[in-house]
Amino acid sequence: MRQLQAAVVAAGLLPLAWLIQGAVRGTLGANPVETITHTTGGWALRLLLVTLAVTPLRRLFGWSALVPFRRTAGLLAFSYACLHFATYVALDLGFDLAAVVEDVAERPYITVGFTTFLLLVPLAATSTRAAVRRLGRRWVRLHRLVYVAAVGAVVHFLWLVKADLREPAIYAGIVASLLGARLWWWLSSRRASLAAHPEATSAER
Amino acid sequence: MLIRHPEPIPEREVTDASIFLRRRQFLQNAAVGAAVLTAGGPFLAGCTDAQEPPARGPKLPGVKAGPPALATDETPTAYHDATAYNNFYEFGTDKGDPARYAGSLRTEPWSVTVEGEVAKPGVVPLEEILRPHPLEERIYRLRCVEAWSMVIPWVGFPLGDLLKRFEPTSNARYVAFETLHDPEQMPGQKRRVLDWPYREGLRMDEAMHPLAILAVGMYGEALPNQNGAPLRLVVPWKYGFKSIKSIVKIRLQREQPYTSWNDQAPREYGFHANVNPEVDHPRWSQKRERRIGDYRKRPTLPFNGYGEQVASLYAGMDLRVLF
Numbered sequence: 123m124r125q126l127q128a129a130v131v132a133a134g135l136l137p138l139a140w141l142i143q144g145a146v147r148g149t150l151g152a153n154p155v156e157t158i159t160h161t162t163g164g165w166a167l168r169l170l171l172v173t174l175a176v177t178p179l180r181r182l183f184g185w186s187a188l189v190p191f192r193r194t195a196g197l198l199a200f201s202y203a204c205l206h207f208a209t210y211v212a213l214d215l216g217f218d219l220a221a222v223v224e225d226v227a228e229r230p231y232i233t234v235g236f237t238t239f240l241l242l243v244p245l246a247a248t249s250t251r252a253a254v255r256r257l258g259r260r261w262v263r264l265h266r267l268v269y270v271a272a273v274g275a276v277v278h279f280l281w282l283v284k285a286d287l288r289e290p291a292i293y294a295g296i297v298a299s300l301l302g303a304r305l306w307w308w309l310s311s312r313r314a315s316l317a318a319h320p321e322a323t324s325a326e327r
Numbered sequence: 328m329l330i331r332h333p334e335p336i337p338e339r340e341v342t343d344a345s346i347f348l349r350r351r352q353f354l355q356n357a358a359v360g361a362a363v364l365t366a367g368g369p370f371l372a373g374c375t376d377a378q379e380p381p382a383r384g385p386k387l388p389g390v391k392a393g394p395p396a397l398a399t400d401e402t403p404t405a406y407h408d409a410t411a412y413n414n415f416y417e418f419g420t421d422k423g424d425p426a427r428y429a430g431s432l433r434t435e436p437w438s439v440t441v442e443g444e445v446a447k448p449g450v451v452p453l454e455e456i457l458r459p460h461p462l463e464e465r466i467y468r469l470r471c472v473e474a475w476s477m478v479i480p481w482v483g484f485p486l487g488d489l490l491k492r493f494e495p496t497s498n499a500r501y502v503a504f505e506t507l508h509d510p511e512q513m514p515g516q517k518r519r520v521l522d523w524p525y526r527e528g529l530r531m532d533e534a535m536h537p538l539a540i541l542a543v544g545m546y547g548e549a550l551p552n553q554n555g556a557p558l559r560l561v562v563p564w565k566y567g568f569k570s571i572k573s574i575v576k577i578r579l580q581r582e583q584p585y586t587s588w589n590d591q592a593p594r595e596y597g598f599h600a601n602v603n604p605e606v607d608h609p610r611w612s613q614k615r616e617r618r619i620g621d622y623r624k625r626p627t628l629p630f631n632g633y634g635e636q637v638a639s640l641y642a643g644m645d646l647r648v649l650f
């Protein structure tokens with residue numbers, strides 16, 4: 123198990139390794155800062171989707187073996203989001219904090235990206251076993267923020283594209299399916315419990 | 328970082344130096360993370376695209392230097408970057424797509440339709456278009472609306488000189504341009520990313536300005552397909568999307584022409600599209616730009632630094648409204 127986790131982390135770090143060797147060898151293209159921004163942003167989004175896919179895959183196909191890797195994927199997603207933000211602040215804007223504030227306030231896609239990033243911070247901060255135990259049911263509720271973050275990440279991508287919406291549209295479709303499945307299950311289970319205990323639920327309401 | 332050379336040096340040397348300096352900067356910036364990598368070397372060797380020297384076009388003969396007053400002494404962008412990092416959606420929306428896919432464009436034979444408010448309209452073979460015009464080198468800044476920029480040594484001739492040959496009528500107030508529309512040669516046109524064909528336009532006085540040129544080459548050589556072969560517009564004081572590529576039609580007309588990006592998103596792209604650090608694109612600040620090859624951004628200049636020559640064209644206009 124330990125080794126598997128290590129292997130997943132190593133695999134998750136390959137894009138970073140690719141960026142580092144590209145930076146060292148000068149093969150990140152004509153606009154390396156852009157390449158780094160796009161690569162880190164893309165992997166933050168993809169790993170976030172992996173995290174969200176674990177529950178549906180378990181329910182549909184019984185792949186419970188994936189569950190232990192959900193946190194790993196989530197933390198990797200957060201790491202790439204941090205690198206993405208750091209690239210933007212350090213390499214793109216050269217630590218011009220006034221420009222950061224202006225962008226966050228005035229460019230809708232950056233406002234959304236920044237909000238998404240802020241949503242991920244408490245999730246990463248409460249990812250330890252101790253936090254899960256301490257927060258109990260509140261942990262589950264808090265971590266539903268990841269749904270909002272996934273939508274935010276996709277909106278961020280849709281809004282930054284100039285004309286070719288193909289790639290963000292694919293991600294939007296994936297997020298819609300992953301969240302739609304949950305909504306569907308939630309509605310069905312509500313209907314089932316309503317049917318089983320009609321008085322209890324109507325009294326609750 | 329701007330590299331100022333005290334005296335002119337040969338162009339090839341300039342290009343090499345800029346590649347060298349770019350690498351060096353990134354070595355420094357990346358040094359922090361470099362240690363992490365030591366183990367992964369052999370595996371990673373397989374997944375990088377090595378920078379192969381691009382196939383270069385034929386040298387253009389008889390090119391003379393353009394008017395020195397119109398040239399910049401800034402370091403030209405590395406040839407590889409200028410030919411591998413392009414926005415030319417006719418071949419795909421990724422910056423690398425034009426270099427990858429523009430091979431399918433056939434630039435011979437090529438002709439240009441000149442029509443509208445001219446005394447002598449016609450469908451003119453490219454050789455005829457070019458024949459009377461001596462080729463000049465014009466080293467210009469190129470500022471993309473996406474907040475990056477380059478310095479390109481174009482080879483071409485003044486657009487105004489060409490237009491005069493067709494004898495514009497007094498009704499000719501605008502010039503409209505069109506790119507080739509042929510999805511077989513331009514595979515990006517198979518999807519409706521823009522309303523093909525790509526169209527652009529200028530006011531007549533802008534078109535007659537000595538800075539506005541039609542280019543047939545860059546770096547002393549024929550234009551590579553991905554840079555708009557065989558004939559493209561270069562208007563250095565406007566955002567790059569105005570400088571339409573692979574032109575097949577020039578139409579003089581009374582009304583302001585349809586222009587592609589302006590039609591796509593009028594709030595984001597104006598008809599004039601003069602480089603203006605005061606007017607932000609809704610999604611990008613236009614105050615600063617990254618010169619390709621540099622790491623730090625530099626301030627963007629009004630009219631891309633050509634204000635002295637062109638600002639008078641816009642006297643009395645509110646450029647915040649007519650952006």
Ligand code: HEM
Binds near residue numbers: 159232236238282
């Ligand atoms: C912290 C605040 C954030 C800022 C300031 C920010 C900024 C940016 C910028 C400047 C770009 C490039 C835009 C362009 O090239 O025109 C970008 C692209 C992107 N960002 Fe963010 N971002 C933020 C947070 C996030 C987060 C949290 C995610 C995902 C979880 C994300 C995912 C992406 C994606 C997928 C792209 C596009 C990559 C591509 O084009 O392939 N960003 N972001």
